[in-house]
Amino acid sequence: MxxxxxxxxxxxxxxxxxxxxxxxxxxxxxxxxxxxxxxxxxxxxxxxxxxxxxxxxxxxxxxxxxxxxxxxxxxxxxxxxxxxxxxxxxxxxxxxxxxxxxxxxxxxxxxxxxxxxxxxxxxxxxxxxxxxxxxxxxxxxxxxxxxxxxxxxxxxxxxxxxxxxxxxxxxxxxxxxxxxxxxxxxxxxxxxxxPEVVGPRAPADRGGLGTVLRDRVFLTFTALTGLIWLCIEADVMLPVALQADGLPASAYGPVIAVNGLMIVVGQLFVPRLVARFDRSRTIALAAVVIGAGFALTALADTVWFYAGTVMVWTLGEMLMTPANSALTADLSPTAQRGRYQGVYSLGYAFASFAGPTVGGLVTGRFGDTALWLGLAGLALLVALGNLLAGPARTRRIAALRVPAPAPARPEPAPV
Incomplete structure (x- = not known):
């Protein structure tokens, strides 16, 4: 230990x-x-x-x-x-x-x-x-x-x-x-x-958000992150699914508690498992696991089965979260880390609103089975998006790690 x-x-x-x-x-x-x-x-x-x-x-x-x-x-x-x-x-x-x-x-x-x-x-x-x-x-x-x-x-x-x-x-x-x-x-x-560490500001960087909002690699990453968090935030519809299967709404507490318990107990073991793997591939794998968890939710009909599905997508969340955070840091220029973190947070803010909203609309119109299968499909699309975006992210990270050229030393004045 x-x-x-x-x-x-x-x-x-x-x-x-x-x-x-x-x-x-x-x-x-x-x-x-x-x-x-x-x-x-x-x-x-x-x-x-x-x-x-x-x-x-x-x-x-x-x-x-x-x-x-x-x-x-x-x-x-x-x-x-x-x-x-x-x-x-x-x-x-x-x-x-x-x-x-x-x-x-x-x-x-x-x-x-x-x-x-x-x-x-x-x-x-x-x-x-x-x-x-x-x-x-x-x-x-x-x-x-x-x-x-x-x-x-x-x-x-x-x-x-x-x-x-x-x-x-x-x-x-x-x-x-x-x-x-x-x-x-x-x-x-x-x-x-x-300033002497990060080098002089680029002309386009006036301290605002323009530089971040022109970074297509980072914005794509933020959008994909928001979509996978949308899947997780839509779990607020679990009580509806439990009641549809004749289970008490009070069962939601023990079922969703699996999520917090797994993260608190197991999260410290994750870094050693994922540290040596490519970040984008790790996130893609996590999205597949999350999708599998929601696909299984469409089949669940007992409290234990529902708890098992939460265990599956929580495992995906545990793999995704540290890899996402580290990739955000890797893609952020040194002088703009605060702004990049701020824009990245918009993905989660979007999911916090869109997840429950979409979950409620889909469940009300098409039923909870359609919701869980739809979330599974969305998670697979996010996995594919991360795989396709991986090479561009690798090139961007390599470019950011190239040290800035030292300022030219002035020529000695002629005697």
């Missing part, structure tokens, strides 16, 4: 572990995003349709925030983005718990999503900055592990807090965000590469 842990977590810089701790703390107290819908319907007694709109505003704010945060991280630094995002989100979360006006709730929820989004690209960019190329895969995997541990514990704690006093959801979440900001302020130095 000692040897395994050295290979999994050993040798990483101290700054990374402060970031990892900040991630864990942040996710342990991330109650608002988890229980916002329950709070609005059960505590504030708003209509479910209003709750759906408000949750959508949180996602929209997060998408906008990641773009803004990426620009801030590259132009003014990682620390300003992380500190401003977390402190502003803390103030907003506290205010959200103290208001009952529907317009104020909607505006504050949008702002909360935006401020949380501002901090995320800078956070990931800092990990990439401080961890060497060889260790990025396991570092990003460890960070993903912390996210899932925090989410799993937060989901349980949020249920306790909302029964004790719903306002505690917001107060404790705000305190945790301030604690995250304090840890970053004290222990995490600015890591944005200096």
């Amino acid at each position: 000692a040897t395994w842990w050295r290979q999994t977590g050993g040798g990483l810089p101290r700054t990374f572990w402060y970031l990892w701790t900040a991630t864990l703390i942040n996710r342990l107290g991330g109650f608002v995003a988890i229980y916002l819908g329950v709070y609005l319907v059960s505590v504030r007694h708003f209509d479910p349709s209003y709750a759906g709109v408000v949750i959508g505003l949180h996602g929209a704010g997060s998408a906008l925030g990641t773009l803004l945060g990426g620009i801030i991280a590259d132009r003014w630094g990682r620390r300003p983005a992380m500190l401003a995002g977390n402190v502003s989100a803390a103030v907003t979360a506290a205010a959200l718990g103290l208001t009952g006006h529907p317009v104020a709730i909607a505006a504050l929820t949008l702002s909360l999503g935006l401020f949380l989004g501002v901090a995320r690209p800078a956070f990931t960019a800092t990990i990439i900055d401080v961890v060497g190329d060889r260790d990025r895969l396991r570092a990003l995997t460890l960070n993903y592990w912390a996210i899932n541990i925090g989410f799993s514990v937060a989901a349980t704690l949020a249920g306790v807090l909302i029964r004790a006093d719903p306002v505690l959801l917001f107060v404790v979440n705000a305190a945790v965000l301030l604690g995250t900001a304090a840890l970053i302020a004290v222990k995490v130095p600015e890591s944005r590469p200096a």
Whole structure:
């Protein structure tokens, strides 16, 4: 075990572990995003349709925030983005718990999503900055592990807090965000590469998103990532499938718990399995496994069978996530890591909205079997897309790793 842990977590810089701790703390107290819908319907007694709109505003704010945060991280630094995002989100979360006006709730929820989004690209960019190329895969995997541990514990704690006093959801979440900001302020130095390291800015790079949005290789990768996450996010239709098979809706909890349990227990073993393989091929294989899991869901008719299908597509998710994160880092120019992380996050933001929406529309019109088979087909298309895009990504990564030419030394003045 000692040897395994050295290979999994050993040798990483101290700054990374402060970031990892900040991630864990942040996710342990991330109650608002988890229980916002329950709070609005059960505590504030708003209509479910209003709750759906408000949750959508949180996602929209997060998408906008990641773009803004990426620009801030590259132009003014990682620390300003992380500190401003977390402190502003803390103030907003506290205010959200103290208001009952529907317009104020909607505006504050949008702002909360935006401020949380501002901090995320800078956070990931800092990990990439401080961890060497060889260790990025396991570092990003460890960070993903912390996210899932925090989410799993937060989901349980949020249920306790909302029964004790719903306002505690917001107060404790705000305190945790301030604690995250304090840890970053004290222990995490600015890591944005200096201009002399990355070389002079290209004329086209004015600090905005234009360079990223013209990068077809990266945009294709982001789109394919969004589509495979759409498949995973559509799993919210599992309760409908369970009820259609005569199973209680309460069975959804134990079934979907397989996902979190597998990630928390098994994610640390993944980096050693995939590190030596081509990233694009690993992602393609993961998409095939995810597709197989959803194809099997179309056949499931018992709780154990459904749990088995979740196990299959979760295995695909575990293979995909670290490879995706490492490939994002590989494809990001040093001077633009924040912006690339911000644009990459749009793929997941799109999936968070489109997955449940498409899942609901397809299930309502054609039934859940059509949904699961459609998701399986989409996953296979994503696998094919990653295989076809692999050579272009390899060429781009090789080009980015070529060191910039040293500035020419001035000729001595003639005597």
